[in-house]
Amino acid sequence: MIYPVAVLGGGIAGAAAALRLAQGGVRPVWIAADRRGSFKPGEHLSAAAIPLLTTLGSASVLRSEVHRHAHSTYSAWGSDILIERNAIVQLEGPPIVLDRAAFEDTLSARAIASGAKRIVRDVMDVRITDGHWQLDTGDECIEAGFVFDATGRKAVIASKFSTRFQADKLCCQYALLTSPNEQEPRPVTLIEAEERGWWYMSVLADQRVILNFYSDTDLPSFDSSEYEKNARGTKAISTYLMDYGYDFCGHPRRITTNSSWIAPAIGAGWVAIGDASAAFDPLSSHGMTTALWSAIEAADAFVAQDLQRMQAYADAVAKGVQDYLIAKRTVYSRETRWKNSQFWARRQTNVAKFAETSA
Numbered sequence: 001m002i003y004p005v006a007v008l009g010g011g012i013a014g015a016a017a018a019l020r021l022a023q024g025g026v027r028p029v030w031i032a033a034d035r036r037g038s039f040k041p042g043e044h045l046s047a048a049a050i051p052l053l054t055t056l057g058s059a060s061v062l063r064s065e066v067h068r069h070a071h072s073t074y075s076a077w078g079s080d081i082l083i084e085r086n087a088i089v090q091l092e093g094p095p096i097v098l099d100r101a102a103f104e105d106t107l108s109a110r111a112i113a114s115g116a117k118r119i120v121r122d123v124m125d126v127r128i129t130d131g132h133w134q135l136d137t138g139d140e141c142i143e144a145g146f147v148f149d150a151t152g153r154k155a156v157i158a159s160k161f162s163t164r165f166q167a168d169k170l171c172c173q174y175a176l177l178t179s180p181n182e183q184e185p186r187p188v189t190l191i192e193a194e195e196r197g198w199w200y201m202s203v204l205a206d207q208r209v210i211l212n213f214y215s216d217t218d219l220p221s222f223d224s225s226e227y228e229k230n231a232r233g234t235k236a237i238s239t240y241l242m243d244y245g246y247d248f249c250g251h252p253r254r255i256t257t258n259s260s261w262i263a264p265a266i267g268a269g270w271v272a273i274g275d276a277s278a279a280f281d282p283l284s285s286h287g288m289t290t291a292l293w294s295a296i297e298a299a300d301a302f303v304a305q306d307l308q309r310m311q312a313y314a315d316a317v318a319k320g321v322q323d324y325l326i327a328k329r330t331v332y333s334r335e336t337r338w339k340n341s342q343f344w345a346r347r348q349t350n351v352a353k354f355a356e357t358s359a
């Protein structure tokens with residue numbers, strides 16, 4: 001059997017595309033391994049995602065006490081002074097701090113209930129034979145006429161059939177912290193720049209704290225064994241952690257967070273969505289929203305069998321990347337305190353100089 005369309009990848013982009021295609025009457029085969037049980041960082045969902053979830057008939061997935069509204073985000077960026085970005089002045093409403101696993105699970109369940117056929121495997125190899133895709137999962141070879149690549153930064157199809165560009169080497173060390181204290185912590189998100197990079201801390205609805213350190217993976221200062229010591233050297237964040245008795249336990253994990261994109265985001269018989277098409281610096285808090293947007297746009301173009309609309313999607317991705325690179329440079333150039341820091345010096349330089357193709 002040759003399926004009309006396959007979706008690869010079980011993150012937000014894959015689940016949203018599988019759901020949208022099924023809603024449009026095209027039952028996709030959705031190849032996505034089960035990652036339940038593993039913690040995935042990235043929980044600040046912009047309120048701009050709510051209309052997209054509404055389009056997917058799924059805004060209610062946010063109505064759960066496992067998520068919380070992020071009414072207050074403070075940042076010390078460009079100076080030691082903490083500036084509050086209060087949700088009242090954010091016209092689209094407050095962002096949401098997600099239980100990421102619960103959010104992805106609910107979206108996945110909706111995609112399956114709407115008719116997507118899920119195959120719980122990874123794709124090991126892809127080939128095109130006689131004009132259709134052969135997707136090898138190890139167990140079986142699935143054939144499809146068209147493929148949605150939603151495999152995140154791995155971009156298993158798009159990297160093979162297009163060029164991936166990379167603007168920086170940003171990487172993240174992250175850990176979850178708990179507190180034995182009975183006192184309820186103030187639910188805040190803190191961002192704090194320092195000489196080696198920047199920190200992000202957020203209180204989840206279950207009161208655990210996620211603490212991320214961002215720097216460039218090739219810099220000597222990006223050393224996991226220094227994570228706890230450096231976290232204790234922060235100002236606002238370390239004060240908060242001490243006040244509420246948060247403990248460090250175990251080593252931080254690492255995950256790539258570079259800015260990278262595919263050009264073009266479509267090819268013959270495939271389209272890239274989510275991080276597979278363009279992956280952003282987490283400072284933008286935009287990755288999940290873009291994953292939802294791109295899934296809807298590409299799925300609607302596929303359902304309508306409208307090539308012009310699919311091309312318009314690819315053009316919008318390319319334009320979005322250019323706008324994003326300008327905005328990124330503007331935000332980073334506001335931090336000028338550490339003239340001798342390689343991390344910050346790199347971000348004062350014209351972004352175009354960093355653009356390079358990945359291996």
Ligand SMILES: Cc1cc2nc3c(=O)[nH]c(=O)nc-3n(C[C@H](O)[C@H](O)[C@H](O)COP(=O)(O)OP(=O)(O)OC[C@H]3O[C@@H](n4cnc5c(N)ncnc54)[C@H](O)[C@@H]3O)c2cc1C
Pocket residue numbers: 008009010011012013014031032033035041042043044045046121122123124150151152153154156172174212255256257273274275276279280282285286287288289291
């Ligand atoms: C540390 C960190 C913090 C972040 N913070 C935020 C934030 O606060 N707000 C925000 O909006 N965004 C944030 N992001 C970005 C956000 O997480 C991503 O933009 C989003 O996950 C993209 O979704 P996706 O479905 O495209 O990719 P992913 O979530 O990466 O999902 C891709 C899926 O494809 C699967 N896959 C890979 N290879 C294969 C294969 N061969 N076969 C089948 N499946 C495969 C993977 O296992 C994965 O399940 C953050 C990212 C990181 C790393």
